[in-house]
Amino acid sequence: MRLEILLSCMNLQDEDIITKSHIESDTIIVNQCGYDGYNEYDRNGHKTRIFSVNDKGLTKSRNYAIKHSEADVCLLCDDDEVFSRNYEEGILTAYRDLPEADVIIFNIGNRPAHWGDMPKKLGYLDLMHVASWQISFKRESIVNNNVYFDEHMGAGSGNGAEEEFRFLTDCRKNGLAIYYVPFVIADVAQTKSTWFKGYNEEFFINRGNTTRYIMGYVPAVLYAAYYSIRKRHQFDSDISWFKAFRLIMKGIHENRLGKKK
Structure with a gap:
């Protein structure tokens, strides 16, 4: 090989x-x-x-x-x-x-x-x-x-x-x-990311869009709850877990990438 x-x-x-x-x-x-x-x-x-x-x-x-x-x-x-x-x-x-x-x-x-x-x-x-x-x-x-x-x-x-x-x-x-x-x-090393600009509103909205696109609606909602609570130590200095959850849900309902189910 x-x-x-x-x-x-x-x-x-x-x-x-x-x-x-x-x-x-x-x-x-x-x-x-x-x-x-x-x-x-x-x-x-x-x-x-x-x-x-x-x-x-x-x-x-x-x-x-x-x-x-x-x-x-x-x-x-x-x-x-x-x-x-x-x-x-x-x-x-x-x-x-x-x-x-x-x-x-x-x-x-x-x-x-x-x-x-x-x-x-x-x-x-x-x-x-x-x-x-x-x-x-x-x-x-x-x-x-x-x-x-x-x-x-x-x-x-x-x-x-x-x-x-x-x-x-x-x-x-x-x-x-x-x-x-x-x-x-x-x-x-990953000293500089080409896409990650911090845990801002765009980050969580995009996460909602992509998880719905990959998983479908119901699993994406469950994932939103899991991520915003279990991973809050990664971002809670920038944003509350509840606001993160709301932003991920906003992305899920926005459905920019077009996954319907």
């Missing part, structure tokens, strides 16, 4: 991001920079392909990389990761050990998952806690089932995040097997 990292970035200035990120495998870089172009080079036997595109939107970038990948296994990546030693060997070993897995969620060293120290198959509720940096998949499984990132969501869409949850729930709906393997692949 062959692994390829799918790295999304904007206005890339320094192509040495491969060295800075400790990447030691084949890589696609999709650089959203306002013009179209292509560059390719080899480093230590690994191919790096840079696609410069005149487009915006993180999910569009992810989909572009998936469609242009030539690998058996893909790993999503942002421009603020530093990879662990032997990450490629660990990832490919996990797929050999779990041949039934279509998607494998890995661990991030400075943001560890809470699923323990043994591999496990993930259920619907587990998927709500997965970040993009953790997601790998067999490209053939994704392409053959026509599962891509929803371009109505994600950074640059104006509709907030949760595109990873939508992607994984679409994988699940198509019968793809999603596993967690407690192998640490990287650390994430």
Whole structure:
């Protein structure tokens, strides 16, 4: 099997991001920079392909990389990761050990998952806690089932995040097997987010819109209650839990993305 990292970035200035990120495998870089172009080079036997595109939107970038990948296994990546030693060997070993897995969620060293120290198959509720940096998949499984990132969501869409949850729930709906393997692949700095501007009213309204779009009305309302109460420690210095709940409900009823049920 062959692994390829799918790295999304904007206005890339320094192509040495491969060295800075400790990447030691084949890589696609999709650089959203306002013009179209292509560059390719080899480093230590690994191919790096840079696609410069005149487009915006993180999910569009992810989909572009998936469609242009030539690998058996893909790993999503942002421009603020530093990879662990032997990450490629660990990832490919996990797929050999779990041949039934279509998607494998890995661990991030400075943001560890809470699923323990043994591999496990993930259920619907587990998927709500997965970040993009953790997601790998067999490209053939994704392409053959026509599962891509929803371009109505994600950074640059104006509709907030949760595109990873939508992607994984679409994988699940198509019968793809999603596993967690407690192998640490990287650390994430995430010093500056391209979409998160704080726990303001827009954040909670967008969350209401996206959760209804993904889940439907009734589960989204239950989620609004859960999130506003159980996660209030994350935002209660900015906004009360009750106001957060009301704003999420406003987004649910606004239904900007069009999920009707």
